[in-house]
Amino acid sequence: MNPLLEQFLSETRESLQGIGEKLMQLENEPESAELMTELFRFVHTLKGNSGLFDFPELTRVLHAGEDLMDAVRDGKAAYCLPMADLLLDAMDYVGMLCDEIENDGVYAAAHAGDSVRLAETLRRMIGAPADAPGAAGAVSPSAADPGPSAEVRSLLSGIPERIRMDAYRAQTSGGLHCLVYSPVQDCFFQGDDPFFQARRTPGIVWGGIAAREAWPELAEMDAYNCVLDFHVLSEAPAEELKEYYRYVFEQLQMTTISPRCLILPQGDPNGGPVYEDFVGDALGLLRGGDIDALRRAARSMLELSSRELWFSSALRWLLLATEVEPENGVVLEAIITSLRTLAAPEWHVLAAAAGPQSPAATGVCAAKECAVQEGAVQESAAKESAAKESAVGEAGLLREETGAAIRAIVDVQREILSLPDEVAWIAGRVKAAAASLEGCLRSSGSLDALPGLRLAAESSVALLSAAPLLAWVEEYAEEMAAAPPSSPNAAPNAASNAAPNAASEAAPNATPATCQAEAPAAREPSAEAKPSPAAAAAPQPESEVKFGRRVEDVYAAAKSIKVDQVKIDRLMNLIGEMVVAKNALPYLAGRAESVFGVPEFSREIKAQYAVINRIAEEMQDSIMQVRMMPVSFVFQRFPRLVRDTSNKLGKEVNLVLEGEETEADKNIIESLGDPLVHIVRNSLDHGIESPEARIAAGKPAAGTLVIRASQEAGRVVIEIRDDGKGIDPAVIKRKAYEKGLIDEDRLERITDPEAVNLVFASGFSTAEAVSDLSGRGVGMDVVKTAIEKVNGTVHLESEKGKGTRIRISLPLSMAVTNVMIVESNRQIFGVPMDAVVETVRVPRAAIKTIKKSMATVLRGRIVPLKALNTLLGLAAQQRANEEDELAVLVVNVGDQQLGILVDDFHETVDIILKPMTGVLAGLAAYAGSALLGDGSVLMVLNVKEVL
Amino acid sequence: MKRVLIVDDAATVRMYYRLILEEAGYLVVEAVNGVEAMEKSLRESFDLYIVDINMPKQDGYGFLRELRGRDELRQAPALMVSTEAADHDRKRAYAAGANLYLVKPVKPQELLVNCRLLLGEVRP
Amino acid sequence: MAIVYTKNKAVFSDAAGAEEAETLLEWLGKHPKGKIDLGACVHLHPANLQVMMAAGCLVTVRSSDQDLAAWIDSALKTI
Structure with a gap:
C-alpha cells in the first residue's frame, strides 16, 4: 500500500475515534459550541482527506455529515440524540469502508447504495432536500415482491399519507419492514415495557398501537393483562431488527415490503373532474416518454380537485413517483390506471413485470443508457486527447497550462490590490502580491519587466497604498492580452486553454501513487488504459528539476513513531x-x-x-x-457499547471508567478485549434492571457500571462492578447440580461465594440457562478460558439484589515467565511458578494408595498425588532420595491443590517462553520451550493440561 | 533550494503536498495550525506558504493576517487551499493576505504549476 | 406521581409507570367522561394506555413529544 493511503487510513481511524468521543461528550453537554466545532473539524478533515482519493462513497457520506455539522454549528439544525445515532452509523460505515480498503485496496461496489441512503438521511436531518432522490438507489423492484397480507395492507393504510410518502421517497434499498409485535399477556408482570421497546425500534418510520380484542367493560378490565399490539414500519435492515427484538422474536411478525407497497391512495372516491380524459392523456404522455409534460398535467389536475378525494391522493402519488422513479414506466402506468379503477395498484402482481426489461420501461431506460454511453465516449475522447497532448510533448501542454495559470495569478493580484487599503497589513499584502507577480514574470521569462515591477512595489510600500502597484498590474495585464510576450511559454492562448482543462477534467482524482516513484511507467502513451490520470496529464517534474530530491526535514520531526x-x-x-x-x-x-x-x-x-x-x-x-499499552485501548469502546446496548434494552446506565492509563503488555491488553465486552454485555443484559424494576426495588432508575483498572503487585487488575440484581446462588447451585457439574455431596457443602463462581464452569451456560435464570452465565466459561490463556484469573462476587463484581487479574507481561526446574527420569522440565504452591519431600511411607490413586496428608489436608512420569507416559518409577523421600511439587489447579511427584527440584529461572510451533503446537501438555544459559532446551509444562 | 511551509491540520493532506513538492525538489516544512506556522515563520524564512483555512487554535485567515502584518518578514506568496468554492470564501482569503486560492482536492499538477509560477521557477 | 387528577381531567407528566394504571383505571371508572392531558408526558407504560383505550378516553392536549404524540394518535382520539 502506498504511504499516503496508509497515512489516510490511520488518520481516518483517529478521526473516527475522535468523532465517537466528541459525540459521547456532546450527550452530556449538548450546548457546547466548542465540542461542536471540534466535531465539525474532525468530519471536515476527513472529508478533505477522502477527496484526495477516488472513494466517492466515502466522500459522499462525509460531505453530508459535514453539511449536517455545519448546519448544527450555525444553529440551522438542532443537535439531538437521533442525530448522534445517525452520525455514529455514518462513521461506522466509513470505518467499514476503510477496513475493506486496508484489506483489499478497494471496497465492494455494493456499498454505493448504502452511501446514498446514509447521505440522504443525514441531509434530511438538516431539513434540506436530499440530492436527486432515488437517482442512485435501486430502480427496479426486487423480482419476487411478495404480496403483503391483508393484515399488513390494513396496517399500511393506517399510516398517514405524508409519512408513507417520505418513506417511499427514501427508497430504502433493503426494503421496508412491517412489524407486528404482540407481547405476551403477562409481560407487564415481568417488568417489561413493550411500548418503550417498540418506540425504540431501529429505523422506525411510523408506529401505531391496536387492541388485540374487543374491550371489556371497564369494571372487568385487568390493567395488567396486556392486550395491545404494536405496529411498526421500519427502514432498518432485517438483521438489525431481529437483533433488536431477539428476546421477544417469537412475539414478532415481520414482513418485508417494497417501498412501492406504500403507494395506497386514500380518500373519498366520489366527485372531482372527469378522470377518463386525463387517464387517456396521461398514458399517452407516459408512452411518449414526456415525463415533464405528464407532471405538468398531473399538477394542474391536482389544483382542480379537492384535497380529500381519492383521485387527488392518487395524483399526489403519481407526482411523487415521477420524481422518485421516473424511469419506471410500469409503476407510473399502474398509478395512472388506478385513477380509472379507483383501486390501489396491486403491486405484488405488477412487481415481476416492473423490472427495467418491461416494454413500457424500456423506452425511457434505453434513452438513459444512450446518454450514459455518449458521456463515456466523450470521456474517452477527452482522455485520448490528453494522451495525445502528452505525446505531443509535455512542454507543449505545460506551456498552455502555464499561460492560463499565469493569467489567473495576475488577475488575482489585481483583485487583491483593488481591495481597500485600510488594513494593518497593507504593506505585507503589497509585498506578497509583488512577490507573486515577480514569480510570474520570472516564469514567463519577462525579466525586462522586473525593474518596473519593483519600482511600483517600492512606492506602494512607501505610500502604504496599493495604487502604484495596481497601476503597474493593469498596464502589464493589458500588454499580456494584446501581444503575447516574446517568450512562447508565457502566451496565455485563450483558444488552447480548453485542451488542458479537458484533460484534467477527464481525470478522476489523482491517485496518490502517481506522485511517487511509479510515475515514469504511467507516463507511457498507454496511460489511458489504466486510470492513472495525473500521470497522463501532469507534466513530470523530473525533467526540469535539477535540485536534489527528498531532503530531510528536521523541523517536522515527530515525537512518536509507529513501528510494525x-x-x-x-x-x-x-x-x-x-x-x-x-x-x-x-x-x-x-x-x-x-x-x-x-x-x-x-x-x-x-x-x-x-x-x-x-x-x-x-x-x-x-x-x-x-x-x-494503556488499557484505555480496550476501554474506549465501552462508552459506545454501553450506550447502544442500554438504549436497545431500554435501560439507563451510567458508565464509570477508572484507571484507563494503567498499562500492560500489548498481548495482554488485546486478549482483554473480548472477555470484557462479554462481561459488560452480560451485565447490561442480565445484571442491570429496567428503570421501572430498579425504582420498584428502591434503587435509582439509572444503574451504574464501573470498569476499573489498577496495578496490584505486578499484575493488572480489572474490576467490573454493577449495582444490578445480582446472582441468586441457590438458583446457580440447583442448575449446576442438574447439569451434573457438581455432585450431591458438593451441592450440600458448597458455599454461596463458591456457588456463584460456577457460572464460569464450562457446560454451565446453555440457552435454557439464559431464559430461566435471572443471572448471568451466558458463555462465561468462554471468558474464563480466554483469561486463563494469558495466565490470568477471574473471580466473581455477587450479592442478590445488590449487584455483581467481577475481578480479573492478569500478569503485566507475558514475555518473561518465572519457572521452577524439576527433574524426572533424568530430564528437566519447567513448571510456571504461578502454579506452584510449595515443594515438599514426603517419606514414601506417608503416601497412601486409595483405589489406585495416591494421596498424602499435608498439614491436615488430603492432597492427591500424581507421578510426573506416569502423566508424561514415561515407564520409569519416580526416584526417591537417600532418606527414601519423594519430591512433591504442590500445584494449584483451579481451586484445588494437587501434588506432582518428581525426582528432584532445581532452581527457578526467568525464561522467555516461546510457544510451541508447527507440529509441536498440538502438544497441549507443554506451554512452550525456552533456551537455558548452557544452551540446553527446557520444556515448560502446561500443568493444567498435563493433569 | 526553495522552502515551502505547509499549514494544514490534516496529516494526510500535508503528506500529499509534501510528496508532490519534494518530488519537485522543494524543501518542505509542516505546521499543523496557524500558531505553529507563525512560530516557524519567525524562526526561518519561506519562499511560499500553502495554507488551509479551518484549523484548531488559529485558522488560516488569522495566520495570514498576522503574517502580512509583520513588516520585518519577507512577504512570500501564499496559496490558500480550501474545500469551499464560493466566491465570498475566495474574497475573504484574498483580503486576509492570500495570493491565490485553490479548491480542494487540488490535483498534483495544479498545485505544482501554481507553486512554480509563484516561485518564478518555470523555465522554457 | 406522573398523573395528577383534577375534577375531570388526568394530567400526565414525565413517564407514567405501570403502577399508575391501577389508580387510573379506578379514576376512569368513576369519571367515564374524563379527559386526558398528555402535554408534558414523554412516555407512558402501556398498561396506562390500554386502560385509556378501553375507556375510550379523549385527549385534550397532545404530548409535546412528537414521537409519542404520533403513537398515541393511532390509539386515542384527540378533541
Whole structure:
C-alpha cells in the first residue's frame, strides 16, 4: 500500500475515534459550541482527506455529515440524540469502508447504495432536500415482491399519507419492514415495557398501537393483562431488527415490503373532474416518454380537485413517483390506471413485470443508457486527447497550462490590490502580491519587466497604498492580452486553454501513487488504459528539476513513531537470545577456574558478566516498556457499547471508567478485549434492571457500571462492578447440580461465594440457562478460558439484589515467565511458578494408595498425588532420595491443590517462553520451550493440561 | 533550494503536498495550525506558504493576517487551499493576505504549476 | 406521581409507570367522561394506555413529544 493511503487510513481511524468521543461528550453537554466545532473539524478533515482519493462513497457520506455539522454549528439544525445515532452509523460505515480498503485496496461496489441512503438521511436531518432522490438507489423492484397480507395492507393504510410518502421517497434499498409485535399477556408482570421497546425500534418510520380484542367493560378490565399490539414500519435492515427484538422474536411478525407497497391512495372516491380524459392523456404522455409534460398535467389536475378525494391522493402519488422513479414506466402506468379503477395498484402482481426489461420501461431506460454511453465516449475522447497532448510533448501542454495559470495569478493580484487599503497589513499584502507577480514574470521569462515591477512595489510600500502597484498590474495585464510576450511559454492562448482543462477534467482524482516513484511507467502513451490520470496529464517534474530530491526535514520531526509489531517482536526475541547468551558467561568463568586454573581470569569474566547482565536487564525492561499499552485501548469502546446496548434494552446506565492509563503488555491488553465486552454485555443484559424494576426495588432508575483498572503487585487488575440484581446462588447451585457439574455431596457443602463462581464452569451456560435464570452465565466459561490463556484469573462476587463484581487479574507481561526446574527420569522440565504452591519431600511411607490413586496428608489436608512420569507416559518409577523421600511439587489447579511427584527440584529461572510451533503446537501438555544459559532446551509444562 | 511551509491540520493532506513538492525538489516544512506556522515563520524564512483555512487554535485567515502584518518578514506568496468554492470564501482569503486560492482536492499538477509560477521557477 | 387528577381531567407528566394504571383505571371508572392531558408526558407504560383505550378516553392536549404524540394518535382520539 502506498504511504499516503496508509497515512489516510490511520488518520481516518483517529478521526473516527475522535468523532465517537466528541459525540459521547456532546450527550452530556449538548450546548457546547466548542465540542461542536471540534466535531465539525474532525468530519471536515476527513472529508478533505477522502477527496484526495477516488472513494466517492466515502466522500459522499462525509460531505453530508459535514453539511449536517455545519448546519448544527450555525444553529440551522438542532443537535439531538437521533442525530448522534445517525452520525455514529455514518462513521461506522466509513470505518467499514476503510477496513475493506486496508484489506483489499478497494471496497465492494455494493456499498454505493448504502452511501446514498446514509447521505440522504443525514441531509434530511438538516431539513434540506436530499440530492436527486432515488437517482442512485435501486430502480427496479426486487423480482419476487411478495404480496403483503391483508393484515399488513390494513396496517399500511393506517399510516398517514405524508409519512408513507417520505418513506417511499427514501427508497430504502433493503426494503421496508412491517412489524407486528404482540407481547405476551403477562409481560407487564415481568417488568417489561413493550411500548418503550417498540418506540425504540431501529429505523422506525411510523408506529401505531391496536387492541388485540374487543374491550371489556371497564369494571372487568385487568390493567395488567396486556392486550395491545404494536405496529411498526421500519427502514432498518432485517438483521438489525431481529437483533433488536431477539428476546421477544417469537412475539414478532415481520414482513418485508417494497417501498412501492406504500403507494395506497386514500380518500373519498366520489366527485372531482372527469378522470377518463386525463387517464387517456396521461398514458399517452407516459408512452411518449414526456415525463415533464405528464407532471405538468398531473399538477394542474391536482389544483382542480379537492384535497380529500381519492383521485387527488392518487395524483399526489403519481407526482411523487415521477420524481422518485421516473424511469419506471410500469409503476407510473399502474398509478395512472388506478385513477380509472379507483383501486390501489396491486403491486405484488405488477412487481415481476416492473423490472427495467418491461416494454413500457424500456423506452425511457434505453434513452438513459444512450446518454450514459455518449458521456463515456466523450470521456474517452477527452482522455485520448490528453494522451495525445502528452505525446505531443509535455512542454507543449505545460506551456498552455502555464499561460492560463499565469493569467489567473495576475488577475488575482489585481483583485487583491483593488481591495481597500485600510488594513494593518497593507504593506505585507503589497509585498506578497509583488512577490507573486515577480514569480510570474520570472516564469514567463519577462525579466525586462522586473525593474518596473519593483519600482511600483517600492512606492506602494512607501505610500502604504496599493495604487502604484495596481497601476503597474493593469498596464502589464493589458500588454499580456494584446501581444503575447516574446517568450512562447508565457502566451496565455485563450483558444488552447480548453485542451488542458479537458484533460484534467477527464481525470478522476489523482491517485496518490502517481506522485511517487511509479510515475515514469504511467507516463507511457498507454496511460489511458489504466486510470492513472495525473500521470497522463501532469507534466513530470523530473525533467526540469535539477535540485536534489527528498531532503530531510528536521523541523517536522515527530515525537512518536509507529513501528510494525513484527519489528518489536524481533527485538524481543533478540533480547531473549541475549539473556541466554549472557548466562553462558558464569559457566565460562567456572571453567576458567576449574578447568584452566586461572582464577583472576574467572574474576574478570564475572565482573564483565555483571555489567552485561545489567545492560541486558535494562534492555529487556525497555523493550517491555515499548510493548506496554494503556488499557484505555480496550476501554474506549465501552462508552459506545454501553450506550447502544442500554438504549436497545431500554435501560439507563451510567458508565464509570477508572484507571484507563494503567498499562500492560500489548498481548495482554488485546486478549482483554473480548472477555470484557462479554462481561459488560452480560451485565447490561442480565445484571442491570429496567428503570421501572430498579425504582420498584428502591434503587435509582439509572444503574451504574464501573470498569476499573489498577496495578496490584505486578499484575493488572480489572474490576467490573454493577449495582444490578445480582446472582441468586441457590438458583446457580440447583442448575449446576442438574447439569451434573457438581455432585450431591458438593451441592450440600458448597458455599454461596463458591456457588456463584460456577457460572464460569464450562457446560454451565446453555440457552435454557439464559431464559430461566435471572443471572448471568451466558458463555462465561468462554471468558474464563480466554483469561486463563494469558495466565490470568477471574473471580466473581455477587450479592442478590445488590449487584455483581467481577475481578480479573492478569500478569503485566507475558514475555518473561518465572519457572521452577524439576527433574524426572533424568530430564528437566519447567513448571510456571504461578502454579506452584510449595515443594515438599514426603517419606514414601506417608503416601497412601486409595483405589489406585495416591494421596498424602499435608498439614491436615488430603492432597492427591500424581507421578510426573506416569502423566508424561514415561515407564520409569519416580526416584526417591537417600532418606527414601519423594519430591512433591504442590500445584494449584483451579481451586484445588494437587501434588506432582518428581525426582528432584532445581532452581527457578526467568525464561522467555516461546510457544510451541508447527507440529509441536498440538502438544497441549507443554506451554512452550525456552533456551537455558548452557544452551540446553527446557520444556515448560502446561500443568493444567498435563493433569 | 526553495522552502515551502505547509499549514494544514490534516496529516494526510500535508503528506500529499509534501510528496508532490519534494518530488519537485522543494524543501518542505509542516505546521499543523496557524500558531505553529507563525512560530516557524519567525524562526526561518519561506519562499511560499500553502495554507488551509479551518484549523484548531488559529485558522488560516488569522495566520495570514498576522503574517502580512509583520513588516520585518519577507512577504512570500501564499496559496490558500480550501474545500469551499464560493466566491465570498475566495474574497475573504484574498483580503486576509492570500495570493491565490485553490479548491480542494487540488490535483498534483495544479498545485505544482501554481507553486512554480509563484516561485518564478518555470523555465522554457 | 406522573398523573395528577383534577375534577375531570388526568394530567400526565414525565413517564407514567405501570403502577399508575391501577389508580387510573379506578379514576376512569368513576369519571367515564374524563379527559386526558398528555402535554408534558414523554412516555407512558402501556398498561396506562390500554386502560385509556378501553375507556375510550379523549385527549385534550397532545404530548409535546412528537414521537409519542404520533403513537398515541393511532390509539386515542384527540378533541
